[in-house]
Structure formats: C-alpha cells, structure tokens
Amino acid sequence: MAILHTVNKSPFERNALGSCLRLAKKGSSVLLFEDGVIGAMQNTKYSGKVAQAMEHLSFYVLGPDIKARGLGDDRVINGINIIDYDGFVDLTTEHNAVQSWL
Amino acid sequence: MEDGDGVVKKFCYINRKAPYGTIYALESLEVVLIAAAFDQDISLVFVDDGVYQLTQGQDTAGIGMKNFSRTYAALGDYDVKKVYVDRESLEERGLSIDDLQTLKYEDEDDDWAEKDSLFVVARDELSTIIDAQDVILSF
Amino acid sequence: MKFGIVINEGPYTHQSSDSALQFVKAAISKGHEIFRVFFYHDGVNNGTSLGVPPQDDRNLTKEWSALATQYDLDLVVCVAAAQRRGMLDEDEMKRHGKSAHNLAAGFRISGLGQLVEAGIQADRLVTFGD
Numbered sequence: 153m154a155i156l157h158t159v160n161k162s163p164f165e166r167n168a169l170g171s172c173l174r175l176a177k178k179g180s181s182v183l184l185f186e187d188g189v190i191g192a193m194q195n196t197k198y199s200g201k202v203a204q205a206m207e208h209l210s211f212y213v214l215g216p217d218i219k220a221r222g223l224g225d226d227r228v229i230n231g232i233n234i235i236d237y238d239g240f241v242d243l244t245t246e247h248n249a250v251q252s253w254l
Numbered sequence: 255m256e257d258g259d260g261v262v263k264k265f266c267y268i269n270r271k272a273p274y275g276t277i278y279a280l281e282s283l284e285v286v287l288i289a290a291a292f293d294q295d296i297s298l299v300f301v302d303d304g305v306y307q308l309t310q311g312q313d314t315a316g317i318g319m320k321n322f323s324r325t326y327a328a329l330g331d332y333d334v335k336k337v338y339v340d341r342e343s344l345e346e347r348g349l350s351i352d353d354l355q356t357l358k359y360e361d362e363d364d365d366w367a368e369k370d371s372l373f374v375v376a377r378d379e380l381s382t383i384i385d386a387q388d389v390i391l392s393f
Numbered sequence: 394m395k396f397g398i399v400i401n402e403g404p405y406t407h408q409s410s411d412s413a414l415q416f417v418k419a420a421i422s423k424g425h426e427i428f429r430v431f432f433y434h435d436g437v438n439n440g441t442s443l444g445v446p447p448q449d450d451r452n453l454t455k456e457w458s459a460l461a462t463q464y465d466l467d468l469v470v471c472v473a474a475a476q477r478r479g480m481l482d483e484d485e486m487k488r489h490g491k492s493a494h495n496l497a498a499g500f501r502i503s504g505l506g507q508l509v510e511a512g513i514q515a516d517r518l519v520t521f522g523d
Contacts, residue, residue, distance in 0.1 A: 175380060177384070187408075251392065252522065391520065393434070
C-alpha cells in the first residue's frame, strides 16, 4: 500500500505542494484540501506542474473546500478526483499511512 | 519501558520549518524525546526550512528565546539513530553538511561504538524512506 | 479501522479544527472507531471553556464536547503545550497555584505519551495543522 499525502496550503502561499510533489513516491496519492484546493485549479502557474505529476501520482481534491472558496468543479484540472469527507476517510483506509505536508 | 504489546511501528517525524520563528521545531523535538520510551523504530526527516533546525552555532541570546539546539546532539542517548536531511533542501539554501551539527549514537550491538546518525540523502532515497513508514507525524 | 486524530492549531484562526471535526464525523458515520483526538501546539486552545464566539457561527469547543459525549470520544489536550498556553484543568490550577481553570467538558489533559500511544494503537494517524 502507498502513502496518502495531504496538502492544505495554497501553492501561492507555501511550498508544501512543491515539496510534496518532489518527494511523493510514484504510485502514491495526493489529497488537496482547505486552501490546498487552489493547487487543483486549471490555468494557474502551478497547473502544468500538477498535471505533470499526475503521470505518476493519483490526485484528489475536497469538493466542499472548492465550493467554500467560490470555485466551480469545472475549474478543477482534468483527472483530479473530486471527493467529499467520506471519500477522505476512505482514502486514509486505502493507504498505508497519511503524510500531512504542514 | 512502555508496554505497546510488543508492536513496533516505523515512526517518522517530518520537520519542514526553521527554528524560533515558530514553536513547531521545539515541540516536535519534545514528542521525539517522549517517544523514545515506547521502543518504536524512529526516523527524523528534515526537509525545506527544517534543515535550519540542525545548524551549528545557534546563539539565541539576542532574541531572548531558549536555545534548544543542544537537544539534537542528545538524540543518540534517546536511541534515535536515523536522522535524514534532504540534500536538495540544503543545496538550495546554500548549506552543506558542514553547517550542521554532528549527530552520533552509541551502537549497543557493536561494543558501544560511536556512529553517525545524521545522513544527507538525495530525493529518491528520501522518497523511499518516507514511503516505508507506518506512522508519520508532521508539525 | 481505528483512527488517531492530531490537531495542531487552535479554533477559528486555522481551518484545522473544522476539517478534523468533519473528518471525525464522516469516519464515525462510516462505522470507524476514533481511538483518540490529540490536541497539540495551539490546538490545546480548542479546549477552552471561556470561548464566546459569535452566535451566528459555530462554537468549535462545544461541537467537540458534544461529539465526545455522543460517541464517548477521548479528547486529549497535551499537558506541556497546555501549560505554555494557559489551558488548565482543576488539578493543574491547584498544582501551579493559579486562580482559575478553563478546560471545557469532555476534554482531559494528559502527556505526549498519549500521542505516541495513539500512533501505535490506531490503524491510521491523521494530522490537521498549518
């Protein structure tokens, strides 16, 4: 089983997403939530990097946090799975451990 | 010795923040010291600004805060033998292993020989180390 | 599965406590067990009995207390972090000669060993912080 990496900060504010993408092993999963959902948005200066990382990592984003920030699901980068808190719980059980990039 | 029913998990403490600007470096170290009593398989990882926690020669007199950097050198006494420092984080900050404290432990399986416990590791190796952990604590 | 939850930040300033609350509710609704919720760093401030948040918004401390009562959750506030930040139960108040205590119902103060134990005993440890 792989690790579930979580990022809760915007890539514009912190380098948590960058470091996560640098060190998450191929085959792991990344969940973007809280302000981290910004990293899941299309047309940002980080979108290309995230799209590239999707070649070896599975990406998830927390739907409620997207809505809270007035962003639509249609803004999410293609291929990133939109989940809810139930899905968040499932992700943790489907992975060996959780690494929170704080 | 604490009784965990003999369960031994790989515990990893990930440090990404510089010391003193916030309390995370100090309070994460406090967890590591307490955890020593639980006989788990402990690794410490320092990435990004976390590498600054290990610099030599910290002098906090001018900022009026307690200098806790000597605690890192004592980690060997708490059976912490694996301290991993991310090479890229050092390099992009213009630092090298020479800027960091020397951390050692005494190997009870080798006649108490003194050995290095701090390892500068490259991205792929660090990625593999993290991926193998059972419990990851971040601060 | 058994979950250990770690909350590193205080109420309101960060979303950590809110996210953890939503996660815990979802985990419980899916039939999982919450082994312990451990409050560390500024997270200890979630345990204050003195909070008076605006009436039209959530009261995080009360929500945690209510959840603890409903599902018999173990909400642990780290003693060292709590002492630093002035979060005391009655025993701590007496021990340190203070004039008041401020730990909310449903929370208990204990040591960092409880966090390590949660890491050992739980199947998954999830941290919410900054």
